[in-house]
Amino acid sequence: MTHVARIARLHPQDLDDDQRAVYDAIAGGRRAQGPQLFALTDSDGGLEGPFNAFLLQPRLGGALQAVGSAIRYDTALTDRAREVAILVVAVRWSSAFEWQAHEAVGRHVGLSQQELDGIRSGEYAALPADERALAEAAARLAGDGDLDDAAYAQLVDLVGEAGVFELTTLVGYYATLALQLRVFRV
Incomplete structure (x- = not known):
């Protein structure tokens, strides 16, 4: 069964300041450093995967992205x-x-x-x-x-x-x- 995305892809040029801060933390932050093993953005700059939804509520999305970054880079797990x-x-x-x-x-x-x-x-x-x-x-x-x-x-x-x-x-x-x-x- 094929599903159609329920939310529109938000593009960098359409973001307000709060959304842009979340976008920049994801697309230009620690996740964007080093080898890119999966795309963070599409060809138009929209965020891929779960990250586009983070922009719907930037304060919560920003906190969630920070947790994800901490899990990826700041834990003792190998x-x-x-x-x-x-x-x-x-x-x-x-x-x-x-x-x-x-x-x-x-x-x-x-x-x-x-x-x-x-x-x-x-x-x-x-x-x-x-x-x-x-x-x-x-x-x-x-x-x-x-x-x-x-x-x-x-x-x-x-x-x-x-x-x-x-x-x-x-x-x-x-x-x-x-x-x-x-x-x-x-």
């Missing part, structure tokens, strides 16, 4: 661990955009085809033990939104309490994006 968790959320939410964008990032940070195929199918055996435990925790968080005492203790042993906070924030953020992508038919 690049591979972060991408594993994001891809687990993408699978749980059937988010094609998140999968496409972060599969490319995952490859860039060293995830093999076998590991990616496993994540896509919900089988994490191909991952190293620490990433497998993280993927299982992310799947539980993206599923019923909780960890039993044993899973929590295992995750604390693996990444510490701060790492549990980082992972729960990551799962919540990417679940939010997946929800927005779905509702706005991006």
Whole structure:
């Protein structure tokens, strides 16, 4: 089934000052530095993926973009661990955009085809033990939104309490994006 986008693509020349500040933080900020593994903007400069919707309410969109940037650049999770968790959320939410964008990032940070195929199918055996435990925790968080005492203790042993906070924030953020992508038919 093909869906038609529910919101118009906002272009740089049409933005007010508050929208422009959010746009600049995304299109010209940390996400735009280094290798571009997925497009942040289309050929006319409009924001791709979930980011266009951030412009609808710039104060909230700006805060959300700042959280996303912090998850990507300011946590102790390894690049591979972060991408594993994001891809687990993408699978749980059937988010094609998140999968496409972060599969490319995952490859860039060293995830093999076998590991990616496993994540896509919900089988994490191909991952190293620490990433497998993280993927299982992310799947539980993206599923019923909780960890039993044993899973929590295992995750604390693996990444510490701060790492549990980082992972729960990551799962919540990417679940939010997946929800927005779905509702706005991006």
